[in-house]
Amino acid sequence: MLFRRAAGFCSIVLLSLLMSACQGLGGGSSAPTPTPTPAGSLNSINHIVLFMQENRSFDTYFGQLNAYRAKQTPPLPQDVDTWTSGTDKTPANVSTPGYDPDTGKAGPPIKAFHMQSACSENLTPSWNETHRIWNLFHTGSGVFTMDGNAFIEGKFAHDEFVNGLPNFTDFTGKRAMGFYDDSDLPFYYFMASNFATSDRWFSPAPTRTHPNRFYWMAATSQGFVVPPLQQITAKTIFEVMDNNHISWKIYTTDGHTYFSYFAYFNAHHANVVPLSQYFADVKNGTLPQVAYIETGIEVNDTSSSGVDEHPKSNIQLGAQFAAKLINALMTSPSWKDSALIETFDEGGGLYDHVPPANFCELVGDHAFELCRRKRRGQTLAQPDGRTRDPAPNRERVRMAAGEDVEPRPADAGPCGEALDRRVQERRLRQRQLARAQRREHDPRPVPEHRRRHEQADDEEDAREPESSEPPAERGEGGHEAAEEKPRLEDVPRRREHGAARARRRRPPSDLAEASQAPARRTGSNSGVKRCSAAG
Numbered sequence: 001m002l003f004r005r006a007a008g009f010c011s012i013v014l015l016s017l018l019m020s021a022c023q024g025l026g027g028g029s030s031a032p033t034p035t036p037t038p039a040g041s042l043n044s045i046n047h048i049v050l051f052m053q054e055n056r057s058f059d060t061y062f063g064q065l066n067a068y069r070a071k072q073t074p075p076l077p078q079d080v081d082t083w084t085s086g087t088d089k090t091p092a093n094v095s096t097p098g099y100d101p102d103t104g105k106a107g108p109p110i111k112a113f114h115m116q117s118a119c120s121e122n123l124t125p126s127w128n129e130t131h132r133i134w135n136l137f138h139t140g141s142g143v144f145t146m147d148g149n150a151f152i153e154g155k156f157a158h159d160e161f162v163n164g165l166p167n168f169t170d171f172t173g174k175r176a177m178g179f180y181d182d183s184d185l186p187f188y189y190f191m192a193s194n195f196a197t198s199d200r201w202f203s204p205a206p207t208r209t210h211p212n213r214f215y216w217m218a219a220t221s222q223g224f225v226v227p228p229l230q231q232i233t234a235k236t237i238f239e240v241m242d243n244n245h246i247s248w249k250i251y252t253t254d255g256h257t258y259f260s261y262f263a264y265f266n267a268h269h270a271n272v273v274p275l276s277q278y279f280a281d282v283k284n285g286t287l288p289q290v291a292y293i294e295t296g297i298e299v300n301d302t303s304s305s306g307v308d309e310h311p312k313s314n315i316q317l318g319a320q321f322a323a324k325l326i327n328a329l330m331t332s333p334s335w336k337d338s339a340l341i342e343t344f345d346e347g348g349g350l351y352d353h354v355p356p357a358n359f360c361e362l363v364g365d366h367a368f369e370l371c372r373r374k375r376r377g378q379t380l381a382q383p384d385g386r387t388r389d390p391a392p393n394r395e396r397v398r399m400a401a402g403e404d405v406e407p408r409p410a411d412a413g414p415c416g417e418a419l420d421r422r423v424q425e426r427r428l429r430q431r432q433l434a435r436a437q438r439r440e441h442d443p444r445p446v447p448e449h450r451r452r453h454e455q456a457d458d459e460e461d462a463r464e465p466e467s468s469e470p471p472a473e474r475g476e477g478g479h480e481a482a483e484e485k486p487r488l489e490d491v492p493r494r495r496e497h498g499a500a501r502a503r504r505r506r507p508p509s510d511l512a513e514a515s516q517a518p519a520r521r522t523g524s525n526s527g528v529k530r531c532s533a534a535g
Helices: 058-062 065-070 127-134 149-162 186-194 209-218 237-243 263-267 275-284 315-330 333-337 365-376 391-400 417-441 448-462 509-515 523-527
Strands: 008-010 047-053 095-100 105-111 248-252 272-274 290-294 338-344
Touching: 047 315, 058 186, 065 186, 095 149, 105 149, 127 149, 186 315, 209 237, 237 248, 248 275, 272 275, 275 290, 275 315, 275 333, 315 333, 315 338, 333 338, 417 448
Parallel strands: 047 290, 047 338, 248 272, 248 290
Antiparallel strands: 008 338, 095 105
C-alpha cells in the first residue's frame, strides 16, 4: 500500500510574508494578483527544485481550501477532496474518539477545530501508532475508518509524560484534530489555488520521517521503519543521476542531510552545500539540473532548523522560509526554465479522512487480482488459459512497493511463505542488533514497559507466516467478533528515540530575520501568546 496522505503541491509564486514567533496565529492579508508568466512546456524546464517539509496531512493544512476558493473573484470550483468522503467537504461533522487517561479507553469524541496556535506538542506517526490510527477498534480488519488520531495522540502524550517528559499535557489528543486556514497560511493557500496542487499525494510508508525520506531518495528504506544505526546500501536517485550525467546539489540549512544515511554519500560530500549557495546559484543562473533543499535532520522528534513546519515548530516561520526560497527563484535568471515542487514527508499523526491507497490497484488488474487471491494460494489464469505460480509477480509487487526482497528460495510455496520466514528472521536480527547498540550507548536498565514491547515485537516476528487459509469468520460489520475496544495496554508503542531529550536550538544565521519578525495577531487570536499544547 501507499500510506498516509500528506500535503503536497507544485508551485512557483512571488509573495512576501511577515511571521510571528511561536505564538498565537497572526492574521494574513489577501494575496496579490499572481505575476503573469509566459506559456511553456515540460521541454522548457532545465532545473527542478525539490523542497520537502515535515509532518502535515492535507486536511490539516488545506482542509479549508474549498472555502478559500469560494471567496475568490470570480469564485473557483470547490472540488478539492477535503474532510469527508461524502458530499460534505467541511469539518463541521468530523470527529474521532479522544483518549481517556483515567481509564485507558476511548473518551468523548473530539471535533475538528481551527487551531489558535502556530505550533503544538509533538505527535507520533510511527509504525504501530499509524496502524491503529487507520482503524482504532478493529485494527487489521482491512477496513479503514480513519478514526484513531485523537486517541493515539492522547495516549502518546500520556505515555511520554509517564516516562518523564513533563512538557506533554494534551492527554486527550485534541491537537490531532486541529486545522489551519487561509488566515493562518495565506501564502500556501494562494499557492495552492493558483498553481498545480495534489490532494492525492501519499507518503510511501506508514511510519515516521526517516524511512519516508529514504523513499524520497532511493524508493526504499531497506526494511527500516525507524532511523537505522548504520548506513544503508540502497541505490539512490543521486547515483542514477550521476550515471546519466545529470547535475545535482543538496542545499542544507545546517549542514545535515538525510543523504548521509546512504553509503553513496561518503564519496559525494561536495554535492552537499550550504543554503547560502542556493541563493547564489539562482542569482547567477548556475543552478544544477536537480536541486534539493533540506531543513536539517529531525533529532529526538525536534527540528534542527525550526523552519521545517514540524508540529513543534512555528508553521508561519516555515511558510515565510518557503516564500524566501521561491521569491529568490522568481526574481533570478533561473526563473525562465525552472520548476519548484514542495511537499511534506508524511502526515505526522494529524487527522486526514483519506485512507491508504491500495498499491495493487495502482499497478494493474493482474497484480490486483494476485493480491486478492494471495491468502488462498490460488494461481492466476493467463490469456492463453494456462496458469502460473503467482509468487514471482508477488515479489515484483513487493519490490516495487519498496520492500527488501531476497531471491525466492526453491522451497517457497505458491505464496512465498518461505520467503516471508526469511524476511521475518532478518528483521528480528536487525532489531536485536539495534537494541544491543542502543544499550551500549545507554547502559541504564531497560524500563519494564519497553521490555514488554520489545518482547511483543520478537514474538510477532517469531510467528509462522500467514497461512493460505481463507480469512476467519467475522462478526457484524465485517470485523472480528471477539475484538474489544482498546485498553491502555492494548496500544503498543515502540520507543524510537534515545534517552536524550529535545533541546532548544538557535535558528541558523540566515533565518535570523525571520525569527525576529514582529507578531501579528488579530481577533480571537490576540490573547494567545505561546505555543499551545493542544492548539
